[in-house]
Amino acid sequence: MASSRAESQGSKKVAIVFVQLGENPSPTLISSAKYAQITNPNSRLILITDQEKTWKAFPGEIISAGNSSKKQSKHIVRKAKYLRSIAGGYWVNTYERIFALSLLDKILDLDTFIVHIESDVLIQSETILKNALQDIKLQGIGVPRMNKEQGIASILVSPSYVELNKALSKLEKLATEFPDSCSTDMNLLGLALNSGIISELPVWKNQSEGVEEPHEFFFFEGAAVGQYLFGLDPIHTSNTRISGYLNPEFPINLSSLRWATEGNSVYAYNGQERYWFTNLHIHSKEILPTPLESPKRWSIAISEANLEIPRTPTPNIPEVIHSSGYSLLAKLEIFVREKSKSMASLFRKKNS
Structure with missing residues (x-):
């Protein structure tokens, strides 16, 4: 690096x-x-x-x-x-x-x-x-x-x-x-x-220039890389974790790259080019030690990313962040708000 x-x-x-x-x-x-x-x-x-x-x-x-x-x-x-x-x-x-x-x-x-x-x-x-x-x-x-x-x-x-x-x-x-x-x-x-x-x-190289080594690039991570390596929040995947989500907003298909670790860092590469990410957004909320602390877990993640082994979903994971506080009054307010939004949308379509 x-x-x-x-x-x-x-x-x-x-x-x-x-x-x-x-x-x-x-x-x-x-x-x-x-x-x-x-x-x-x-x-x-x-x-x-x-x-x-x-x-x-x-x-x-x-x-x-x-x-x-x-x-x-x-x-x-x-x-x-x-x-x-x-x-x-x-x-x-x-x-x-x-x-x-x-x-x-x-x-x-x-x-x-x-x-x-x-x-x-x-x-x-x-x-x-x-x-x-x-x-x-x-x-x-x-x-x-x-x-x-x-x-x-x-x-x-x-x-x-x-x-x-x-x-x-x-x-x-x-x-x-x-x-x-x-x-x-x-x-x-x-x-x-x-x-x-x-x-x-910059999240990808069309927004950034290489540093002194022309084939090495450094980016910031919004969500897509972590979602590909470790999956979405289980609330979106029937309360299980499974890697491989391809965020449609990301500029390229991340499965087209090769993935590896160096020390405690993860990077991707394509031919002579290396791509380093400042951060990894672990959208799946998995608790992860560093690659050096848990080489087996990271080896599995990298092998899945490189399409070398099949992806295996985890057992059911209890939802602990988003499910609380939905009282009858809150549910009623949400229903009325969503109904009003759909009616307003329908009205705009009729008058467009």
């Missing part, structure tokens, strides 16, 4: 930041944090949470989010009050966690490079991270694009707290001006990408 460009960034402090809001705990946060601790030993590890007692095992520093006013998500809840209760407020908290990053000024130097990852994301080696960051020019913050209308903060990077804070202010203003278009964090980020307010992190 190329390292000379990474060495040129070696003096820059890096903070890897998780955010966990609400009483619906992520089953993967601690394992993802421990993974980051191994692969990025020189980075600060930080958790922002309003449930400090729940996360005493977090292997880094904790910032209390306190009793957040959640003002940034008020426009979402105003239209769908049930979002506060279903799944423990998961979708509201996912939206709010982006703005909770503003609390980093409590402990960070203002010039620290900030890398926020979701709790089901594995960050690969610091050499890959620094190489990937080397050639991008950030407008405040950067995130990968999910599709034409959505961004995804599976990984979100900012060169400093000052730039982060400026970008968060712009995002809040954007949501205020276009509340109907910013109903989720992904929609908000998509609108920000399309408006040029934030930067798009």
Whole structure:
């Protein structure tokens, strides 16, 4: 792996930041944090949470989010009050966690490079991270694009707290001006990408240039690579995990590449070209040790990715994130809202 460009960034402090809001705990946060601790030993590890007692095992520093006013998500809840209760407020908290990053000024130097990852994301080696960051020019913050209308903060990077804070202010203003278009964090980020307010992190080589070795490329992962290697969230696959999902939004068919590991890092290759991914979004919520800690598990994943062995679904996996809070009142509100949306759509078609 190329390292000379990474060495040129070696003096820059890096903070890897998780955010966990609400009483619906992520089953993967601690394992993802421990993974980051191994692969990025020189980075600060930080958790922002309003449930400090729940996360005493977090292997880094904790910032209390306190009793957040959640003002940034008020426009979402105003239209769908049930979002506060279903799944423990998961979708509201996912939206709010982006703005909770503003609390980093409590402990960070203002010039620290900030890398926020979701709790089901594995960050690969610091050499890959620094190489990937080397050639991008950030407008405040950067995130990968999910599709034409959505961004995804599976990984979100900012060169400093000052730039982060400026970008968060712009995002809040954007949501205020276009509340109907910013109903989720992904929609908000998509609108920000399309408006040029934030930067798009490259997910494939048509968006990025090679580094000093012309056949080596460094990318960021929205969701597709992790979905291919380890599958979708079991809620989408009848409560089982099975690898091999090909995300239709990704620029190429990932099964056309060859896959391998080097140390604790996963990469793909095609002829003379190697493709390194800064992060892996483990959408399936599987708890994964590093490749060096669990070579057998990763060997199976790589063999499945290379189509060398058949994919085997796991036994039934209980749903622990999305199923709670569906009271009779919430179900009624969801029914009325969906009915209204379908009626409005039908009306528009008749008058078009």
